Amino acid sequence: MRRTRAAAAAAVAVSLLSAATACGGGSTGAEGGSNTAPKELTYWASNQGPDITADQATLGPELKKFEEQTGIKVKLEVVPWSDLLNRILAATASGQGPDVLNIGNTWSSSLQATGALLPWTAKNFDAIGGRDRFVESAIGSAGAAGQDPAAVPLYSMSxxxxxxxxxxxxxxxxxxxxxxxxxxxxxxxxxxxxxxxxxxxxxxxxxxxxxxxxxxxxxxxxxxxxxxxxxxxxxxxxxxxxxxxxxxxxxxxxxxxxxxxxxxxxxxxxxxxxxxxxxxxxxxxxxxxxxxxxxxxxxxxxxxxxxxxxxxxxxxxxxVAGINLAVFKNTDNTDGALKFVKFMTSDEEQKILNRTYGSIPPVKAAQTDPAFATDDLTVLRNTLSTSAAPLxxxxxxxxxxxxxxxxxxxxxxxxxxxxxxxxxxxxxxxxxxxxxxxx
Structure with a gap:
């Protein structure tokens, strides 16, 4: 058992104003979480497509691909945007959340302050191929300045x-x-x-x-x-x-x-x-x-x-819009969660997912795909680089x-x-x- 203190940001959406119990299975590793490797992860994805069914159809084959590669099954829940922030705040306060989740990049600092998310240290970035694979401005919207990011970029938008x-x-x-x-x-x-x-x-x-x-x-x-x-x-x-x-x-x-x-x-x-x-x-x-x-x-x-x-x-x-991918610190499968983040931010998956959603890959190598040179995405990329500001x-x-x-x-x-x-x-x-x- 471990305890996670909810920050003031969580208090506005949930009534849990004191420290709440967070349950994490197994022994704790150096970076948080467990050294055990269960064969299942839970993943809260944000609703990116026209409806939840469309997201399930998009993500289902990719999650199956990950299972075939690693033997780890991913239990998917697509959460509507109207519910997502309150669901996450309740989970950070209670400790009862998924292993991996999507967060709006504007929420990164607030959720970081709860202490419930796995910090993206140099060691954790190395486990997914390195921090320098990502566009630096996208990393800049993944947590407060001067701290290890609370998440990694998944989809970039404007x-x-x-x-x-x-x-x-x-x-x-x-x-x-x-x-x-x-x-x-x-x-x-x-x-x-x-x-x-x-x-x-x-x-x-x-x-x-x-x-x-x-x-x-x-x-x-x-x-x-x-x-x-x-x-x-x-x-x-x-x-x-x-x-x-x-x-x-x-x-x-x-x-x-x-x-x-x-x-x-x-x-x-x-x-x-x-x-x-x-x-x-x-x-x-x-x-x-x-x-x-x-x-x-x-x-x-x-x-x-x-x-x-x-x-x-x-x-x-x-x-500066975008979706980040975060890991709950009290996951009982840190290793599996890191493997999943590595998979979702791999060059190939970044091309597949961002093509489907019409977003811009925050992974530099994936941006070279001609699919991201459309009129729509050219306007969006120019906006991000010249006239967008972070919340x-x-x-x-x-x-x-x-x-x-x-x-x-x-x-x-x-x-x-x-x-x-x-x-x-x-x-x-x-x-x-x-x-x-x-x-």
């Missing part, structure tokens, strides 16, 4: 603006909006006859944070000061969040029903022609799964304020996502119900979120 070429052509619109002013002008032309210009996921807390973060950067704001203190309700952050929600509340280019979306419904609406544009990470594979063909959609950088270009001045237009690398990051993401969700609910969304109401929600961080 946001882009996807638009329906046919809808644009029929409306006589020659190119996608490059600024937010153009987004509203074009959006009003497109929002008619039962179709809406832009899709959103108003109940998806992570997506809410990603959009609010980008707009906050564009307004010259920060959600935390240099000392790590929350600054959620500054005037610039209020303006940023209001600008996003106003796309529904004032500009009327997002359908009110999108306030309830949280599980990729906006991508399905786009694929079905119900919306003309969507802001998303690496969405091509989902579009194809819903019947679209290559060439049906175009991809462009996320809009920036008028008078600028992506990457210049305050014109950040994406967060706050603070231990409370997951708590921040929950608190501010919920504030944006509630504001979308107000907009959908026809209740006024004002600077005062936005500030009140952000102040409440900031007070939750203090508690």
């Amino acid at each position: 946001y882009a603006l996807y638009y329906n070429k046919k809808v644009f052509q029929e409306a006589g619109i020659e190119k996608p909006p490059a600024t937010w002013d153009e987004m509203v002008t074009i959006g009003r032309k497109l929002s008619k006859d039962g179709r809406w210009a832009l899709g959103a996921e108003g109940s998806n807390l992570s997506n809410n944070i990603h959009q609010a973060f980008v707009l906050s950067k564009q307004h010259g704001a920060e959600f935390f000061d240099a000392a790590g203190k929350p600054t959620f309700d500054t005037a610039a952050n209020v303006d940023a969040v209001k600008q996003y929600v106003d796309l529904m509340a004032k500009d009327k280019i997002i359908a009110p029903g999108n306030a309830e979306y949280d599980k990729n419904q906006s991508l399905q609406d786009f694929s079905n022609g119900k919306t003309a544009m969507v802001l998303w990470q690496n969405a091509a594979s989902t579009f194809k799964a819903h019947g679209m063909k290559e060439g049906d959609w175009g991809v462009a950088p996320v809009p920036v304020p008028a008078g600028g270009a992506p990457g210049s001045g305050k014109n950040t237009n994406s967060m 706050p690398q603070v231990p409370e990051e997951s708590q921040f996502e929950t608190a501010v993401g919920t504030a944006v969700k509630e504001l979308f609910a107000d907009a959908a119900a026809g209740r006024p969304v004002t600077a005062e109401s936005v500030k009140a929600k952000l102040t409440k979120a900031q007070q939750q961080m203090s508690s």
Whole structure:
């Protein structure tokens, strides 16, 4: 038996505020975990494809391949994004989690602070082929600066603006909006006859944070000061969040029903022609799964304020997105878990999985595959390298996502119900979120 103290980040999502018992089988090895080698691992994968069934179909053959190579069976559970963070926080607090799991790279510092994840020391990196195989910026989003990473990169991503070429052509619109002013002008032309210009996921807390973060950067704001203190309700952050929600509340280019979306419904609406544009990470594979063909959609950088270009001045237009692979420290099969991480981050598997999901391999050698030179991925790669910024690398990051993401969700609910969304109401929600961080 071992004990793992849950950090404050876990406290916001679970009520386990004191040290919780974590059970790990076998004797403890030098790097954590056990020296025994059971023939089974449990793996929580995040929902990367159009639905959970699609992920099971994608990962199943690869996990079987790993079993054939090592004799280790992997029990797979694909967890929806709407549930994943709370599931992980509960597991870090209780010690009852999987052996290996996917985490959003923005959560790395928060989950690292719980002490529940295996640190990626030089020895552990050597066991999977070395740290230098990975793009350094991806490693930089795997934990707090100055500490051994809490995970290794699996899929790299950034946001882009996807638009329906046919809808644009029929409306006589020659190119996608490059600024937010153009987004509203074009959006009003497109929002008619039962179709809406832009899709959103108003109940998806992570997506809410990603959009609010980008707009906050564009307004010259920060959600935390240099000392790590929350600054959620500054005037610039209020303006940023209001600008996003106003796309529904004032500009009327997002359908009110999108306030309830949280599980990729906006991508399905786009694929079905119900919306003309969507802001998303690496969405091509989902579009194809819903019947679209290559060439049906175009991809462009996320809009920036008028008078600028992506990457210049305050014109950040994406967060540094990605999925990392972590190992629970109390696994009873550290050796098997390391073998699994090595397999999933091997050059060949990186090509297979990132091709399927339309993401960018964080493993350098895998990026040479011509499959990653498409128009879509070129825009995404350029965004990552020139105009994306990492979310706050603070231990409370997951708590921040929950608190501010919920504030944006509630504001979308107000907009959908026809209740006024004002600077005062936005500030009140952000102040409440900031007070939750203090508690």
